[in-house]
Amino acid sequence: MKEKLFFYIHAYQINESKQVFTQQKLLEKLPQLENLSSTFEITGGKLVKKSLLSHIRFDERLRIAEGMDFWSKLYLTSEKIAFENKETYNIRWMDRESEKLEMVRTEVDDMRVRMNRILLLTIKGYEVSAFVESLKLYFAGRIEYLEGIGLAKSKVIEWVKEQYFLLTGKLF
Numbered sequence: 001m002k003e004k005l006f007f008y009i010h011a012y013q014i015n016e017s018k019q020v021f022t023q024q025k026l027l028e029k030l031p032q033l034e035n036l037s038s039t040f041e042i043t044g045g046k047l048v049k050k051s052l053l054s055h056i057r058f059d060e061r062l063r064i065a066e067g068m069d070f071w072s073k074l075y076l077t078s079e080k081i082a083f084e085n086k087e088t089y090n091i092r093w094m095d096r097e098s099e100k101l102e103m104v105r106t107e108v109d110d111m112r113v114r115m116n117r118i119l120l121l122t123i124k125g126y127e128v129s130a131f132v133e134s135l136k137l138y139f140a141g142r143i144e145y146l147e148g149i150g151l152a153k154s155k156v157i158e159w160v161k162e163q164y165f166l167l168t169g170k171l172f
Contacts, residue, residue, distance in 0.1 A: 020082045028126075031131050063106040069117075114138065115135065
């Protein structure tokens with residue numbers, strides 16, 4: 001019998017119980033909000049006007065960060081975003097044998113979604129320095145993680161280190 005792994009993604013509560021953000025305010029606060037809670041990245045527990053969905057696509061080809069990709073696009077096209085502070089959980093099941101292979105497949109998708117969000121925000125004229133700083137820290141953490149699970153010589157980690165170098169000017 002294969003051992004199953006459970007991944008719990010906790011959307012932590014933040015101070016406000018309910019808040020309505022303008023697009024501008026949410027995008028300014030998003031790097032800090034994402035550090036407090038996964039609520040703004042994950043797909044579950046959100047309501048969206050149907051009219052917005054005719055122009056925004058949920059990219060099913062992504063193996064991870066599909067929620068972040070989807071919500072980033074919606075945040076860029078929504079005039080107002082309402083937030084209600086409630087705890088939510090998502091669970092993913094995975095066989096232990098396929099964990100490492102799945103992680104390698106998903107790392108690049110996740111990082112590209114994060115970089116694409118910065119590109120879109122830049123094109124729309126938003127200040128992105130907090131997003132870039134957050135991305136640098138994220139890349140450093142992913143490099144350490146991938147090395148820790150024995151992928152120090154993989155093509156994925158070479159790509160991640162290259163992106164880190166391009167962002168920071170430093171070798172990892």
